[in-house]
Amino acid sequence: MKFKVLVPIALIAIGAGLYGLSSQYFAKNTEVPAGSAVNEPELASIYVVAKEILKGEAVTKASLEIQRIPEAQALQMGIDTSQPLNLPKGGVAMQDIPAGEYITPSTLISPEDAGYINAVIDADKVPYAIAVNPTDIIGGLITHGTLVDVVALSSEQQNLANEDTVTSYQTVSVSPVLMAVKVIKVSQETHQDGRNKSVTTVTLILELTQKQVAKLAIAKNIAQLEVHKSLGLQEASELQANSGDVLPDYRAIVEFRAGEATIK
Numbered sequence: 001m002k003f004k005v006l007v008p009i010a011l012i013a014i015g016a017g018l019y020g021l022s023s024q025y026f027a028k029n030t031e032v033p034a035g036s037a038v039n040e041p042e043l044a045s046i047y048v049v050a051k052e053i054l055k056g057e058a059v060t061k062a063s064l065e066i067q068r069i070p071e072a073q074a075l076q077m078g079i080d081t082s083q084p085l086n087l088p089k090g091g092v093a094m095q096d097i098p099a100g101e102y103i104t105p106s107t108l109i110s111p112e113d114a115g116y117i118n119a120v121i122d123a124d125k126v127p128y129a130i131a132v133n134p135t136d137i138i139g140g141l142i143t144h145g146t147l148v149d150v151v152a153l154s155s156e157q158q159n160l161a162n163e164d165t166v167t168s169y170q171t172v173s174v175s176p177v178l179m180a181v182k183v184i185k186v187s188q189e190t191h192q193d194g195r196n197k198s199v200t201t202v203t204l205i206l207e208l209t210q211k212q213v214a215k216l217a218i219a220k221n222i223a224q225l226e227v228h229k230s231l232g233l234q235e236a237s238e239l240q241a242n243s244g245d246v247l248p249d250y251r252a253i254v255e256f257r258a259g260e261a262t263i264k
Contacts, residue, residue: 044074044081047103053093056120058145059108061087069102077104090144092120111144111185117205120184125207127184128216132227134188134202142204143186147230150178150206150216151239152223176239177219180230182207 047064071081087103088110097107109119117127130150142148156171185205193199204227208216219225228239 042071043068044071044079045085046074046077046079047085047087049097049099049101049103052099053097055093055095056122057093059087059091059093059103064103077102078106079104092116094119111187117184121207125209126213128206128208128213129203130206130216130220130225130227131201131203132225134200142183142227142229144183146183147180147232148183148204148206149176149180149228149230149239150219151175151226151228152177152219153226154219154223174239174241177216177223177225178206178208178212179233179239181212 045066045068047061048067049063050065051063053059053063066085074081088108090111091108092110094107094109097103101107109116121127151174153172153174155173183204184207187203187205188200189203190198190200206216
């Protein structure tokens with residue numbers, strides 16, 4: 001009788017033990033390994049403004065910081081996360097961007113985009129295009145935002161704007177027309193001439209006042225113009241010469257007033 005009672009009790013004890021062991025086994029196999037992330041989002045690197053950037057100002061890495069945000073958020077902002085993190089060459093802010101704001105494609109505009117000139121030009125200035133040969137751009141690299149001087153080679157006896165050869169040196173002079181004016185855009189175009197040779201023309205869009213526009217419009221129709229990278233208004237007196245500076249036996253008079261020259 002006692003044996004019949006002990007058998008069920010033993011079976012129950014064995015079953016309970018097996019259940020406990022099986023629970024521990026399955027729990028061990030379903031346990032998440034330490035250090036593994038569960039549903040962690042992919043992150044993307046983006047630029048954040050470190051110091052306020054005003055409309056029309058160039059956006060460079062010096063004024064930005066890099067932060068990591070979820071990739072899905074970056075895609076919603078229009079950022080292509082599959083491309084390396086970079087900035088468009090010559091890109092400027094389309095509006096004031098306060099510190100802490102993200103840099104997105106909609107906040108920048110580059111020289112190749114429509115509306116670039118309106119985004120960078122001052123309210124009281126006008127754009128003025130001047131076409132020059134690549135060899136006429138003297139004094140180093142000239143690009144968007146560079147300050148330049150426009151210098152005229154002129155003569156009282158002939159129109160040097162229409163002639164490549166100086167026939168009389170007596171009244172030839174070089175003088176600055178515009179000093180330290182800003183280049184807001186540079187475009188380059190290559191075409192074929194009649195002899196199947198490639199000709200490259202560079203067009204500079206200058207930021208000028210209306211008075212400067214009037215002066216340059218006259219200058220380019222009566223003189224040969226060259227564009228130099230500017231060293232500032234203080235160097236204006238160094239950008240003038242006449243025939244007497246080249247030919248010691250000839251003396252000429254050049255009039256120069258307050259950083260501006262009158263073309264003769």
